[in-house]
Amino acid sequence: MxxxxxxxxxxxxxxxxxxxxxxxxxxxxxxxLSPSSEGLAPGDSETDVASLEHDAPTVPDLPTKNG
Known part of the structure; x- marks a missing residue:
């Protein structure tokens, strides 16, 4: 076997x-990528891919202990 x-x-x-x-x-x-079934058109700001791409929030530099 x-x-x-x-x-x-x-x-x-x-x-x-x-x-x-x-x-x-x-x-x-x-x-x-496909529009949702809520009746939103592909050009709407809620479904537009470009509007979904946000810049990362900027954080101010914090002072360090060394100065």
Whole structure:
């Protein structure tokens, strides 16, 4: 009787897991880019991708103990 190839089985599980993760990311990005079903047009400021990209808040430099 042949012995099981555990390395092959593990690799197949890893590939399936990777594929599933990529599909989830693809679906998530599709949902981000597509307009919502609330009736908002793609040009609305609420769904416009450019309006969603905000600059990071700036924090003033705090003085250090050394001066």
């Amino acid at each position: 042949a012995t099981p190839n555990y390395g092959y089985e593990k690799r197949q599980k890893e590939l399936a897991k990777k594929k599933k993760k990529e599909e989830k990311l693809r679906e998530k990005s599709q949902r981000k």
